[in-house]
Amino acid sequence: MRFQTLPQWLKWQESLHFTDVDPGLERVGLVWQQLGGTSKLPFTVITIAGTNGKGSSVAMLESILRTAGYRTGTYTSPHLLQYNERICINGQPCDDQTICQSFERIDKARVDTSLTYFEFATLAAADIFGRNNIDIAILEVGMGGRLDAVNLFDTDIALITPIALDHTAWLGTTREAIGFEKAGIIREDKPVVCSENQPPQSLVAHATSLQSPMYLAGGEFNIDIDQHQWHWSNNHTQLQNLPLPALAGAYQLQNASAVLQVISLLNDQDYDIAEEAIKKGLTTVQLAGRFQQIHGDITTILDVTHNQQGAENLAKLLVEIPCKGETFAVLSMLKDKDVVAVASILKPVIDTWYVSGLEGSRGMTSDVLAAQLSNIIDESKIKPFPTVIEAYQQAINSAQKGDRVLVFGSFHTVEAVLNARI
Structure with a gap:
């Protein structure tokens, strides 16, 4: 072999x-x-x-x-x-x-x-x-x-x-x-x-x-x-x-x-x-990474959504299942994805964006992702980090009881957080 x-x-x-x-x-x-x-x-x-x-x-x-x-x-x-x-x-x-x-x-x-x-x-x-x-x-x-x-x-x-x-x-x-x-x-x-x-x-x-x-x-x-x-x-x-x-x-x-x-x-x-x-x-039926909720004082939501149609479904769900506090996004995406199309749909339901880079030749860096987001979102609401885990940890640290953290943008984004929580 x-x-x-x-x-x-x-x-x-x-x-x-x-x-x-x-x-x-x-x-x-x-x-x-x-x-x-x-x-x-x-x-x-x-x-x-x-x-x-x-x-x-x-x-x-x-x-x-x-x-x-x-x-x-x-x-x-x-x-x-x-x-x-x-x-x-x-x-x-x-x-x-x-x-x-x-x-x-x-x-x-x-x-x-x-x-x-x-x-x-x-x-x-x-x-x-x-x-x-x-x-x-x-x-x-x-x-x-x-x-x-x-x-x-x-x-x-x-x-x-x-x-x-x-x-x-x-x-x-x-x-x-x-x-x-x-x-x-x-x-x-x-x-x-x-x-x-x-x-x-x-x-x-x-x-x-x-x-x-x-x-x-x-x-x-x-x-x-x-x-x-x-x-x-x-x-x-x-x-x-x-x-x-x-x-x-x-x-x-x-x-x-x-x-x-x-x-x-x-x-x-x-x-x-x-x-x-x-x-x-x-x-x-069970399927990880599709509006997968991990409940606690601060709820984590994991979703592999990475395109416009998926973002539309995700936005509806966030409205259907509201939280008492704010919604923090942890976002990383691949280079070939339409960041503006996805973020435009989710902008009304997200309060702060914690963005990060993805490793590998297909991954988008946090700087590029933040720059694209800044075309439609106030820069004060965008916080870039080198890795998904750093972005997620900062989002959790910034959140208070009743808030929620939405992790999305790629299978790789969700994978990183799931691995960190095991």
Whole structure:
């Protein structure tokens, strides 16, 4: 074996390929063929693409399916605390040995073909799932869809969550361009579920060209909200008095509604997912870093929001769940994110901004972040710090009982604070 530990493998993978992001299926597809794999995996595949809500949708779908007695595999990215979170079986992260053994198989098969960190992970997930007799895999696209490594595998049902501007350097600068990239996960004659009522026309056109049945929110399936419960229906199923998802935010009903349409399609394909499993799955779902609250005299809120659409959802939640005192933000972001778009939305609900830099080539420095914020926020309310932890500690020290500290802007921002609190 090339390496004996998971950290050794991961450090090597970080520099194996000449660039972190290199969209395309040729290299990863060649290695998968050399591993003996094909595009059709030996279990049901649900592929999830979109800008916001992918992680929540994966979590709710997996929770319901596992509650119904199915053996699940989930592949998500990025991770928060441990790499192992990316590849889970029945809700449990795979252990280091399992992942290392898969890496060794991939390394031998690739010969001299270069792979990115993400491509290694994607192949490992498919390899591990195939060796663990799962019933169904839920695969989260990393970025876009058409050229993402996850799209190497044919999906049985595509789920596309709300689409907004993000990763514009790779996916395009309009919603239509991004929608076309997301639509790449759709397969001929296979159903596609959209969390939105009006997805980009480019997505609709692509699905139509493939004769893939489309199920749109507010069209083929609908919800009715009634305070602390909700009702869901499509053309042949009605689910009454459903509990609200355990994930915070009214917008989670949009994600949950599309998930239930996927469940309905699975039941049409001879799955047996009962209403009680749906209800229990919704109430027991867990997902770190999505308005995750750590209560105390000063509440800490952790949220991985990093784009305009996510900021809109976060702002609504902060209003829906007010605090007695002030709200302090701890913010750090990657260079390719639209700082002004995000901050403009959250400006009315945040009192003071503690900004910090992120390490790595993609991280934005605190000085650059503060300068961008100063275009729309009074400089007296902006306090820059070199690291996330320094910014968080100062925010906590400045806060009083009844205040809250919101940590957001990137998975890396939330990861740093979670690690510091363990």
